[in-house]
Amino acid sequence: MAKHAKISEGDRVSWRSHGSTAIGTVKRKLTGRGRAAGRTVDASSQEPQYEVRSEKSGGTAVHKPEALSKKPKRRGKSG
Incomplete structure (x- = not known):
């Protein structure tokens, strides 16, 4: 099984959905x-899952770490 990046609260992530x-x-x-x-x-502590909130819908979902990929943080708007 592939090793995934460590995921923490506040991380921006992506996942496959519909x-x-x-x-x-x-x-x-x-x-x-x-x-x-x-x-x-x-x-469990050996098999954690993560609650995530969608940027698009605002809805929440729960995923296993192997379903999540870390994304860069959004940059603030300049101007």
Whole structure:
């Protein structure tokens, strides 16, 4: 299995969603069983999952780290 970049809260990430690529921000790392993004998540410290918020829709989702790719931070608008 390929090694993925370390993901942390606040990171900007992308993931595949409904045939396209979504971009958003990691809200929190999940390391236990609980509720997130409207569903029950069965994560652990050995197999964490991440709650992310989409930049486009504002919706939240939960993904395993192998589904996420780090993206550069957005730059502020100049002017």
